Amino acid sequence: MAKKNKNRVTVIIPTYNSWTTLKECISSVQKQTLKPDEIIVVDNNSSDGTSKRVNQKFPSVKLVTLSINTGVTGGRNAGINKATESSDYLFFFDHDMVAEPNMLKELLLVAETDSTIGIVTPKIYYWGNKKRIWSAGTGINLWTGQILFRGGEDVGQYENIEEVQVAPAALLVKRKVIRKVKAFDNCYFATYEDTDFCFRVRKRGFKTFYAPKAVAYHKLSDNPIDDAERVLSRAYWVGRNRVIFMKRFGKSFPVFILFLPVFLSYYFYLAIKISKFNKWLDFIKGTIVGLLPSFISERNIPFSYIGVIRKAIGDDVETILDLGCGEGRLMEVLAVDEAWKVTGVDLYLPSINIANTTAKYTNLIKGDIEKVVKNLISERKKFDVVLCSQVIEHLSKEKGERLLGLLDKLATKRIVISTPRGYFEQIEESLGVNKHQEHLSQWWERDFGSRGYIVSGTGLRFLWSYSGLARSNFKLIASFFRLIAFILSPIVYYFPILSVNLIAIKNIQSDK
Structure with missing residues (x-):
């Protein structure tokens, strides 16, 4: 018990439509001799009633239900965000696995032997053949990309505690490691997410170890x-x-x-x-x-929507306020390899929850944008850049103009705003369940130019409008006209009257 009090462990299990295996997975974690302090199950929008069943059968489990399937990476990251900050260890466990009662205890015994050990993985057998090892840690050939499996019939070949390259499917991770690497990389969704994570941890000076006395089973066939x-x-x-x-x-x-x-x-x-x-x-x-x-890096393509916004943000940036961040998809692309501290704001809670899984935000605020901005001003908060992408058109014209008048009080370097130019057709199917998606106002070059913004355009309007040929359901046709749109993108940039989107940039420093 003393060991439990010293080392607090949070178990994180992402799942998707796998109740039959998940229930045995949770039960095995609850039966550990070293009891975890909390168990978090992240439901990636399952359609088999997983969330309801978890609440009924395992009421002590902390349940996180997402509105879309964010994959293994998004599920784990959502768990990280919900985990108690005081946890010394986070244990990531796939939903189709079962643990022996001493697994967590044995993993911690190895982890505590060396301060440079950041990750520990168990010996994992096939569920249907408990004499055949699925993984004793794995590796990868960095010349060819071939996965180097450590498995097969158990004849005592993997009985030593040793360093390995990769911990697949079951990873005990020290909290100090999470503070360094932040999260799993969402670009992987599934497969290679563990490999990438372990290598990033290694670059931070931590080792990945294999603990042979810690045993788990993977519900996979060895056929x-x-x-x-x-x-x-x-x-x-x-x-x-x-x-x-x-x-x-x-x-x-x-x-x-x-x-x-x-x-x-x-x-x-x-x-x-x-x-x-x-x-x-x-x-x-x-x-x-x-x-x-x-x-081709999407954010580096000149005159593209994302490329223009990335260039507008600049390279002299530490803090960003992302107003109307939505699910964080834009920031997920913009912030690759950046050390920005980003605060996101959105009114729609399901979007906030998904943005939380991207691991790109240091802070997320749910609330009305205008009210949140006023609160931040009253708290004397400042940000290098204020970004407001595809948001202002969802406000009434009056409210949007009030918001524009407030942003100068928050930005210290620049403000970046994007919005459709004038009217942009919406159909009912595109609105989804988020009632805040409806366009309530139209914006033109003069609305921003009169306030000191430099306005450019992206997307040739007759090709990128809702019914434009670049959006054709016929891939060959769409590809051809997207190429045409790309070739003409410099003209659209300098002549926004031709564009489907306006990008308005205000350099605050030049005003001082």
Whole structure:
């Protein structure tokens, strides 16, 4: 019991439509000899009644219910945000796993032996074959991208406590590590999220260790056909995320590229083996999508919507106020590799909850934007940049003009506002369940120019309007006209009368 009082442990279990395995997972955690201080289940918008069942069967469990599926990474990050700050350890556990009663105790015994150990993972067996190891920690070849499995029939080959590269599916992480690396990277969604996390932790000076006396079971079949089915079910993510990981951590990306035909051939073999050729196409698509950022970074494309906003924010920035942050999707792209301290504000709670999973915000405030801005002014808060993207059109003209009059009191360097130019058609389906999505006002160049803003445009209007050809459901047609729109984007930037979106920038420093 003394051990429990000294080290507080929070268990985080993200789940999606897996009640049959989740209930045994939770029960096994509750039966630990070293009792966790809290268990958090993050429901990624399941449709099988998971949230209701968790509340009924496990009332002591802290339940977080998200309005969309944010993947393994988003689920874990939501758990991090809800975890008690006083927890010394966070244990991330997949929903299809079961723990032996001494698992947490044994993991902590190893973690406490060395201050440089940041992550500890257990020995994981297949549930249906408890003599066959699924993982004793894993590794990855940083030249080729090949996963190096440590598993197979248990003949005593993995009985030593030792350092490993990767802790898959079950990770005991010290709180001080979380404070350094912040969160799992949401760009992965699923697969390679553990690998990326462990390597980022390693860059921060911490080690990942394997604890052989800590035992868990993974409810996966060890049948080769079933394994092929499982791997191909996420072929897109495997193809995409392997490339992204190797771009970040590989020893030589060009060398890795040379090995891609090997992976393509292997996945073709698996697809033929189980008669699912479309899954091979998914793998190819994922690989291509993963490769594109190697050459094109969305926020660095000149004259694009995100590119213009990123340039407007500038490089001399530490703090940002993101008004109407929504689900945080824009900030998730803008803040890649940035150390910004971002405060997000939004009126819609489900959006705030999703933004919380991006790990890009140091603070999130739910409330009416105008009221929150006035409160921040009264508290004498200041931000280098105030960003208000696709928000002002959702306010009445009168309220929007009042908001514009307040922003100068919060920004110390610049204000960046984006909004549709004039009328932008909305159809009922696009509004969804968020009633705040409706456009209530129209904005033009003169509305910002008269207040000292420099106004530019993005998106050629007749191509990017709601019914524009760049939004065609026919991919070939859409791709062609998006290329045309990209070629013409410099003209649209300097002549916003042609644009679908206005981007207004006010440099506060020049006013002083």
